[in-house]
Amino acid sequence: MTSRQFSVTVDLAVLTVADDTLKVLVVRRGVPPFRGRWALPGGFVLAREDLMDAARRELVEETGVPLRSVHLEQLGSYGSPGRDPRGRVVTVAHLALLPDLPEPVAGSDAAGAEWRPVEDLLSATRRLAFDHGTILADAVERARSKLEYAPLAAAFCPPEFTIAELRRVYEVVWGTELDPRNFHRKVTGTPGFVEPTGESTRRGGGRPARLYRAGDATLLHPAMLRAPHPVR
Amino acid sequence: MTSRQFSVTVDLAVLTVADDTLKVLVVRRGVPPFRGRWALPGGFVLAREDLMDAARRELVEETGVPLRSVHLEQLGSYGSPGRDPRGRVVTVAHLALLPDLPEPVAGSDAAGAEWRPVEDLLSATRRLAFDHGTILADAVERARSKLEYAPLAAAFCPPEFTIAELRRVYEVVWGTELDPRNFHRKVTGTPGFVEPTGESTRRGGGRPARLYRAGDATLLHPAMLRAPHPVR
């Protein structure tokens, strides 16, 4: 039987919300194929390495971010025979969600790494290398739908955050506007979503906002609603 | 760079509902490792074959079922270094949902293929080969949660089915009892879930039931509720 004929890589769709925009970490390819094109960061899985460990290693190499502040999950595998002209490569794509980092990709291995708006990269004109456009689209769709039923939005926020900051995450990722008052009630009323720290902040203009930490829930019940039913 | 060091396989968690039980297709291993143990059907991805094509090929080889009556989706990849004692094998697991087939695995390649209750195989005592217990558990969890928001239950039914047959699928997969009257209203009232054929049948005892086909929706809105809120 045919064995050991594949290369296996992990690719990362690393998303963050910065400047009220959903952004993804991309690297400029310095060598063919797709030289000069943007690509998702990634690399080969090592001989004795688990897939998730490989993804974690790549993530630290590319961003220098502490793993405890990151959400990382497997997205899916892409192994179309023609996806890499150099040979048969199956990639296990992962989705990572990060807070907006003050340090711009500190300790980064890849000199050319940049945060770019997802919107720009998903338009048909500015194509990503390989099938990374498909992977990115799948990653964004996964993030969008998972915000509905998992307390994932906090992964885009610093350790302590306000309800308004959390709401901005939803608005940016979903591309919708949400009623601040109903959102506030919904989030604070869903058990395990957020825990108040007792502190306040006045990062914004008006009345100081209370600060919250992520709660211990893994599933939101009831779920957040992305498409409000039209009320006739 | 280390390249071409991996074998890549597809494994299939093929689920069906038969005798009011959730069952999975398993094959008895005839050779070491795990000789004599049950395993999920699967095989190597061919040199020029897409992952989904490989899964489809294996599915037809194992079940002989026409692809148009099957739901097939990628579940996830499993590549722990020690998962196969013979070497480094990454498997891309897939989830398949089938109606209860009258012909018991006709045209099957694997002589030892059998439908076994999922419940039996997930208990700690009767272990599956490799990490197939984990894969099966993930597959069942995926099927359970996806029944909530996708019109997937129809994949377990013949092309035309009654609402009661559809309800049995939910009850068996979720392990719960559902109110037949509310279920009926919910299903027929969710746009795109089912389309009436105009025909009736009297497969059961009492009043003849109308027959339905699967609708064209891909997402159920509102979703089916797995855990009815406790009404205080």
Add this chain to the structure above:
DNA sequence: CCAAAAGTGTTCTTACTACACCCATGG
């Protein structure tokens, strides 16, 4: 004072639960 953002209260409406009730068949 006003502006701005945080947070609460209230009303309307959707949609789920529970269960009474009727319908259409076989025996």
Add this chain to the structure above:
DNA sequence: CCATGGGTGTAGTAAGAACACTTTTGG
């Protein structure tokens, strides 16, 4: 007639949508 399951009606309740209103800061 009765038994069995199919299907409808309806009351009560949980929770979202819309939006008026109050609170707490800065200027």
